[in-house]
Amino acid sequence: MPGARDFGRSCALMVDMRPMLATPADPDRGLPKDGARWAYEVKWDGWRVLTEIHDGAVRLWSRSEREITPAFPELESLASVHPDVLLDGEIVILADGVPNFTALADRIHLTDRRRASALAAKAPATLIAFDVLRMSGVDLTGRPWRERRAALEELPVQASPIYEDVDVLLAATQEQGLEGVVAKRRSSVYRPGARSSDWRKLAHRRVQSVVIGGWRPEVNDRNQIGALLIGVWSSPDPDHPGSRQLRFAGRMGSGLAAAGPQADLRRLLTPLKLDASPFDDAVPRLDSKGATWVEPRIVVDVRHLGRTENGRLRQPVFRGIRADLEPEDVRYE
DNA sequence: TTCCGACAGTGGGGTCGCAAT
């Protein structure tokens, strides 16, 4: 272990500060079912952060190696955890016991200490630690996960709980509205900056049928569909189910690049062209820029991570055209 | 030979700051 005897400030340079990343699991095959070789934990919906605690000071680093310490003054109390330790973990803001990702958005550009403290008082952030990369000047990244996990459990920090039954954890996280599950091979070393198959993630995604109300071309190729403008019918008046309005639910571009959907969507949407937006609520100009409006007749399936407070779908991904559904059938849930 | 990992470029929701309008 070269340099392990050096307990000075230069210890920080011994460890690559980029976090190890998980590979997305194939949704059809799921995660490996082997609690003896794999450990399972909750996939926390927050910001990935490396936390360096050294000589009574705390410093936080984002995934892109940007220092974000000033945005989280409430985490300064971690300074007393250990004289020298580098933790990997997730910063979350809990609302009703569940991480609220959008609550973190306020902190993103934060450099002003007083504003940060005000936000911390209103909605404090929590560090959930799940790995130890350095302790007392010793680089632990070459040690197996189980050894690093044992070191983590010696520390007075909130550690992400470990489970042995993946099916139980998948069911529990789904039921509690948590984002998903991460599986980690117990024998695996920590590879900074690498997207390794020793860590695998599976997010609970919902499938929702939506109606196409318009589309926008790709930025560098006007002949390709870059994004669909999607909507869902809602009934403003429950007493008159016949009265319905098409609510804008955001843009969707991921998953459209394949040739099949491109050709099919073009063929279906071309004869439906409209001069004005078919949505009953106002589509923000940022979204409608360059849009071609169409009659809301075509239904597609979207995989997503839930709805935002604005009624838009989070991380929407195109799944396929639903020729079997009428647009009138499209409702939330 | 095939397959995997790394990379870059497309698309998404959201917030903020700055420069052009």
Add this chain to the structure above:
DNA sequence: ATTGCGACCCCACTATCGGAA
């Protein structure tokens, strides 16, 4: 004063390339 744009955070998907298996 308003608007557009890029930089950040979190992503999925596609295409490409080079090296490992």
